Amino acid sequence: MASIGDAFFAKFRDILARLRTVRLPCALVNNFAKALSDPQVLACNMVIDVPLQIGKSVRMPGNPFKFSGDTASAVTPPPLGERTELVLRPQGFIPIHD
Numbered sequence: 001m002a003s004i005g006d007a008f009f010a011k012f013r014d015i016l017a018r019l020r021t022v023r024l025p026c027a028l029v030n031n032f033a034k035a036l037s038d039p040q041v042l043a044c045n046m047v048i049d050v051p052l053q054i055g056k057s058v059r060m061p062g063n064p065f066k067f068s069g070d071t072a073s074a075v076t077p078p079p080l081g082e083r084t085e086l087v088l089r090p091q092g093f094i095p096i097h098d
Contacts, residue, residue, distance in 0.1 A: 012028070013028075016028065036059075044062075044066070045062040045063075045066075046061065046062045046064070047059055047060070047061065047062060048060060048061075048062040048073075048074055050074045050075075050076060050077070051076055052076060052077070053076060053079055054079075060074060062074070
């Protein structure tokens, strides 16, 4: 059974096909999942896996600026809360410790 979304998508594809016949530039807009799994996005390292200190990894945006010969990689982020006091104390906040 087709959903409303499927019906809308089919109608939208028909509209796109008509616009293309008159050579009007147009395209579907990807959702996040499709955009971030696009082969070109992956080939350009725009989404990278960054290892965490707990043994897992997280997908993060890659550096959008690419330079010839650049081998920059993402740095593992600190564990949650590790630098809270370092950031807040200069701003006048004093962390409350249990």
